[in-house]
Amino acid sequence: MTNKTRPVRVEFHGKTIEIGGGAVAVIAGPCSIESREHLSETARGVKDLGTCFLRGGIYKMRTQADSFQGLGTNAFGFIKEVKKEVGLPLVSEITDPRQLSDFADAVEMFQVGSRNMYNYELLKELGTTKKPVLLKRAFAATVDEWIKAADYVIKGGNENVILCERGIRTFEPTTRNTMDLNSVAYLKAHTSFPVIVDPSHGTGRPELIGPLSLAAVAVGADGLIIEVHPRPREALSDAHQALSFAQFGEIMGNVKKVAAALGRELVK
Numbered sequence: 001m002t003n004k005t006r007p008v009r010v011e012f013h014g015k016t017i018e019i020g021g022g023a024v025a026v027i028a029g030p031c032s033i034e035s036r037e038h039l040s041e042t043a044r045g046v047k048d049l050g051t052c053f054l055r056g057g058i059y060k061m062r063t064q065a066d067s068f069q070g071l072g073t074n075a076f077g078f079i080k081e082v083k084k085e086v087g088l089p090l091v092s093e094i095t096d097p098r099q100l101s102d103f104a105d106a107v108e109m110f111q112v113g114s115r116n117m118y119n120y121e122l123l124k125e126l127g128t129t130k131k132p133v134l135l136k137r138a139f140a141a142t143v144d145e146w147i148k149a150a151d152y153v154i155k156g157g158n159e160n161v162i163l164c165e166r167g168i169r170t171f172e173p174t175t176r177n178t179m180d181l182n183s184v185a186y187l188k189a190h191t192s193f194p195v196i197v198d199p200s201h202g203t204g205r206p207e208l209i210g211p212l213s214l215a216a217v218a219v220g221a222d223g224l225i226i227e228v229h230p231r232p233r234e235a236l237s238d239a240h241q242a243l244s245f246a247q248f249g250e251i252m253g254n255v256k257k258v259a260a261a262l263g264r265e266l267v268k
């Protein structure tokens with residue numbers, strides 16, 4: 001019954017990073033990019049611990065209008081240099097089709113955030129590019145609605161879609177969201193999308209990110225996306241769920257062990 005996953009490949013400075021080809025891809029980095037130094041320090045830290053892809057928000061979809069909204073256009077000047085220096089590609093959330101030209105050199109993968117999964121005009125626009133799209137599940141979307149949202153990108157001409165389970169809103173307030181790992185098992189069995197799990201937003205609690213990362217790999221996820229900050233308490237967004245390098249390193253060690261038990265490696 002298991003469907004064959006169609007891997008998505010990213011070319012970066014002569015290297016090919018494959019997501020969905022069997023190995024576990026770990027994407028890590030800050031919730032928001034805060035400065036050149038902050039991005040560089042975080043990128044080096046997560047790379048040393050085995051990450052193959054960097055994350056970092058440029059435009060942030062914040063619930064409160066007076067919360068930090070991301071560096072926006074001020075980030076584009078240094079992103080390319082930092083990525084080259086450190087040797088990691090970047091995934092970042094695009095919130096408006098008007099950002100497309102600025103994003104062209106800045107990212108190797110577009111993230112569509114939970115709040116924009118239903119933004120069909122944005123999805124159609126991303127369909128006109130060839131760059132991979134990490135499509136997060138809206139926090140109240142059914143799996144069927146999520147797959148149909150992915151079809152907008154594919155019908156536009158871009159088949160490079162990766163689905164990202166980031167937890168759904170339920171009656172349970174103990175965790176920020178409820179990590180729906182059923183969806184991961186379902187998608188792996190019935191679709192050919194690579195699937196990434198985001199235990200940072202899925203739990204909102206640093207002490208739960210490790211256990212849920214291991215569960216995600218065990219259930220068949222093609223990778224993880226995790227928020228890490230050099231000084232978590234100082235993070236300008238999502239400080240409550242940011243992991244330190246030490247916490248992230250411990251999780252990476254355990255992720256490798258669970259992956260190895262299943263005959264899988266980490267994407268290098």
Ligand code: PEP
Nearest residue numbers: 031113114115136166201
């Ligand atoms: C994020 O990845 O920082 C983010 C805002 O995630 P989501 O869209 O899943 O809430």
Ligand code: MN
Nearest residue numbers: 031227237238
């Ligand atoms: Mn975040």
